[in-house]
Amino acid sequence: MITQCPIQPNTTFTYRFEVSGQEGTLWWHSHVSALRATLHGIILIRPRSGSSYPFPKPDVEVPVIIGEWWQRDLVKVDNNFSIGGSFDDNPAAAAINGKLGDLYNCSGVAEDNFVLDVEPGKTYMLRLVNAALFSEYYFKVAGHKLTVVGADANYARPFTTDVIAVAAGETIDVLMLADAPPCRYYMAALANQPPVPDPQIPVFVTRGVVQYKNISSSDAQNCSRDEPPLMPAMPDQHDTITTFYFHGNLTGLQPGSNPLLPQVRERVDERLFLTLGKGSMCTHNKTSCKRGGSSESFEVAYINNVSFHLPETTAVLQARYHRGGKLNGMNGGVPVQELPSRPPRAFNFTDTALIPVVPGGRMEELEPTRKATMTRRFAYNATVEVVFQSTATMQSDSNPMHLHGHDFFVLAQGHGNHDAARDVRSYNLVDPPMKNTVQVPRLGWAAIRFVADNPGAWFLHCHFEFHMAMGMAAVFEVDNGPTLETTLPPPPSDLPKCTT
Numbered sequence: 001m002i003t004q005c006p007i008q009p010n011t012t013f014t015y016r017f018e019v020s021g022q023e024g025t026l027w028w029h030s031h032v033s034a035l036r037a038t039l040h041g042i043i044l045i046r047p048r049s050g051s052s053y054p055f056p057k058p059d060v061e062v063p064v065i066i067g068e069w070w071q072r073d074l075v076k077v078d079n080n081f082s083i084g085g086s087f088d089d090n091p092a093a094a095a096i097n098g099k100l101g102d103l104y105n106c107s108g109v110a111e112d113n114f115v116l117d118v119e120p121g122k123t124y125m126l127r128l129v130n131a132a133l134f135s136e137y138y139f140k141v142a143g144h145k146l147t148v149v150g151a152d153a154n155y156a157r158p159f160t161t162d163v164i165a166v167a168a169g170e171t172i173d174v175l176m177l178a179d180a181p182p183c184r185y186y187m188a189a190l191a192n193q194p195p196v197p198d199p200q201i202p203v204f205v206t207r208g209v210v211q212y213k214n215i216s217s218s219d220a221q222n223c224s225r226d227e228p229p230l231m232p233a234m235p236d237q238h239d240t241i242t243t244f245y246f247h248g249n250l251t252g253l254q255p256g257s258n259p260l261l262p263q264v265r266e267r268v269d270e271r272l273f274l275t276l277g278k279g280s281m282c283t284h285n286k287t288s289c290k291r292g293g294s295s296e297s298f299e300v301a302y303i304n305n306v307s308f309h310l311p312e313t314t315a316v317l318q319a320r321y322h323r324g325g326k327l328n329g330m331n332g333g334v335p336v337q338e339l340p341s342r343p344p345r346a347f348n349f350t351d352t353a354l355i356p357v358v359p360g361g362r363m364e365e366l367e368p369t370r371k372a373t374m375t376r377r378f379a380y381n382a383t384v385e386v387v388f389q390s391t392a393t394m395q396s397d398s399n400p401m402h403l404h405g406h407d408f409f410v411l412a413q414g415h416g417n418h419d420a421a422r423d424v425r426s427y428n429l430v431d432p433p434m435k436n437t438v439q440v441p442r443l444g445w446a447a448i449r450f451v452a453d454n455p456g457a458w459f460l461h462c463h464f465e466f467h468m469a470m471g472m473a474a475v476f477e478v479d480n481g482p483t484l485e486t487t488l489p490p491p492p493s494d495l496p497k498c499t500t
Contacts (some may be wrong), residue, residue, distance in 0.1 A: 001310045001316070001498075002310075002311075003315060003404075003458075004318070005314075005318075005497060014492075014494065016492075022045050023045050023047055023154075023155065024151075024152070024153035025044060025127040025150070025152075026042075026152070027040060027041065027043060027131065027171060028041055033074060033077075033078035033079075033469075034077050035075070037068055037070050037074055037133050037465075040067075040131045042063045042127065042129055044061065044127065045153055054253060056123065058124060059122040060118075060122065060123075060124045060125070061127060062126050063127050064097060064114075064129070064139075065096070065098075066095070066096060066130050066132060067094070067095050067098070068091035068092075068094055068132045068204070072089060077089045078465070081465070081466045082469050082471075083298050084298030085299060085466055085470065089466075093206065094132070094137075094189060094204040095206055096208045099112050099208065100112075100206060101113045101206040101208060113207065114187075117212075118211070118213065119178060119212070120179070121178060124175070124176045125149075125175055126146070126174050126176055127171065128172045128174065129166075129171050130167060130168050130171075132168055133168070134204075134465065134466065135191035136165060136243060137165075137189045137190060137191055137192070138164070138165055138190045138234060138239075139166060140162060140163050140187070140188055140234060141185060141186075141232065142185040142188075142210075142231055143181075143232075144176050144210070145176075146176055147159070147175040147176075150173035151171060151173065151250060151435060152170065152435045153171070154434040154435065155252075156250050156433055157251045157254075157431065158175075164246065165192075165439070167243075167247075169463030181223070182223060183223035184229035184230070185209070185211075185229050186231045187209070187232075188207040188232055188234055189206050190204070190205045190237060192238070192243065193238065195238040197352075197356050198395050198397065199395065210229075211229075240441070244441050247410075247439050247441075250410070250433040251428070251432065251433055252431040252432055252433050254431070255430045255431040256430070260453075261409070261429075263383055264383050267383050268384075268385045269382040270378060270384045271387075272341050272384070272387070273341065273342045273343070273418070274339075274386060274388050275303070275305070275389045275391055276389065276399045276462065277301070277302060277395075278300065278470070279301075280300065280367040280368070280369060281298060281307070281370075282296060283295075291368075292359035292363075293359065300371070300470050301462070301467045301470035302472060303339065303472055303473070303474055304343045305343055305344050305368075305370070306339070306371070306474075307470065307472075308374055309471070310373070312332040313498055315498070316375065316477070317457040317488075317491075320477065320488075321488065321490070327375075334371055336372065336375070337372045337375075338377075339374040339475075348417065349392065350390070350392050350396075350415075350444070351392055354366065355392050355395060355396055357394050363394060371471065373475075374474040374475065375474065375475040375477050378479065380478060380480060380482075380486060381453055382451070384452055384476075385447065386408075386449075386450075387445055387446070387447045388401050388440040388445060388446050390441060390445065392443060398439055399440040400438070400440070400464065401438050401446075401461070401463070402436060402437040402462075403436060404458040405454045405456055405458035406436070407434045407435065408436070408450035409432040409434055409449050411427040411428055411448060411449060412426045412427045413440075413444060413446040414426065414445055416444060416445075418447070435448075452476070453481070455478050455480045455481060455486060455487060456488055458476045458477070460476055
């Protein structure tokens with residue numbers, strides 16, 4: 001309901017898009033309810049013919065999609081979260097490339113692992129995708145180092161590590177040299193989560209196997225097929241520092257090589273400070289009610305204390321094209337409003353005393369949240385800076401924020417409350433990484449800049465499904481440019497209709 005209405009049952013729609021200027025790994029997925037949990041796939045963009053990777057070409061490329069195994073009605077899951085969530089709405093397991101792995105025995109015997117056969121001395125590019133609804137994942141391969149070379153279809157300056165942190169919706173490209181003693185090794189994926197007093201969900205971990213081919217007789221004595229593979233030592237599930245440093249290590253491939261970088265260095269036309277958190281609304285559209293976990297209110301997620309409400313009859317982009325403007329002032333009884341540049345009030349956003357949802361708690365006076373269909377319009381070619389501030393309001397989770405239609409430069413991240421006068425000195429304007437998803441740290445902040453050079457209506461949202469379903473989203477609209485090539489084209493003839 002942002003760029004289009006959903007594809008209706010028994011109908012088809014063909015997407016046409018350009019991938020020029022992007023190389024690496026992307027993924028596609030459903031954006032209706034929580035159906036992307038199982039309706040997704042990978043997109044590999046290789047260098048054009050005659051070009052090469054900015055690193056030695058790998059011998060083999062391997063998609064590695066980390067996902068979740070659900071045994072619940074995903075439409076109901078999404079609906080439940082839109083009215084406050086349910087502690088029962090959790091996935092049943094984690095998976096690598098659709099395989100649950102031998103930690104699970106759903107049928108009474110160990111489930112199959114995803115198995116990667118490797119040959120000594122060869123280099124494997126693992127194209128990691130986190131397609132999970134709920135969690136960021138740590139990924140390791142026992143006995144092997146991993147060299148990060150890209151993220152979100154943009155090259156990065158290579159760095160070597162033994163652990164990868166891949167946020168929900170994020171892609172990471174890594175090179176793995178098969179240089180360990182020929183044997184069998186587990187690749188493992190572990191979901192992290194904030195510690196108590198945040199609400200806790202089950203621990204999700206899955207694993208596949210890296211298996212060396214043609215093990216010689218001299219190696220066989222040290223590698224019995226009857227022995228389990230070597231398991232890597234994983235970070236603690238509550239360790240959120242490892243992801244902070246992992247994402248802080250990402251930089252652009254070459255200083256100053258991106259043609260948009262001079263513009264984002266020289267000027268900023270719009271600045272937004274967006275707080276990400278949870279609040280509450282009164283049931284039955286009441287204007288006042290008891291909060292602090294009362295049945296008179298329900299939890300919502302927000303950006304700047306406004307919980308996003310999807311359009312109900314007309315997609316944002318269609319309204320803009322056909323009406324020459326935007327959605328009407330009301331959308332199903334919910335106002336259509338401009339996304340505020342700042343939250344309505346300042347407070348200690350990362351005060352952990354705000355986490356517990358209890359009657360009379362410190363959070364209760366901060367809970368009131370309103371619902372609106374929020375959009376923010378930018379002139380074509382404007383430079384936009386957004387500072388995302390994670391908060392401790394009712395929870396202290398990180399927030400993987402994703403913007404459709406644009407890549408952006410990640411300038412900096414930090415813990416605590418963002419201080420513009422202090423933290424701007426830490427901005428990387430030399431070789432910032434270019435991404436489409438930024439992991440805003442738990443109880444911290446992240447600063448990005450992008451050039452609004454793609455006319456249209458673009459969804460901005462947290463890639464945790466429960467946050468998005470509860471309203472942590474908005475729409476960025478970009479005006480037409482001065483030429484035909486920079487003007488929004490008319491809708492295609494097969495554009496889906498909102499009803500059959």
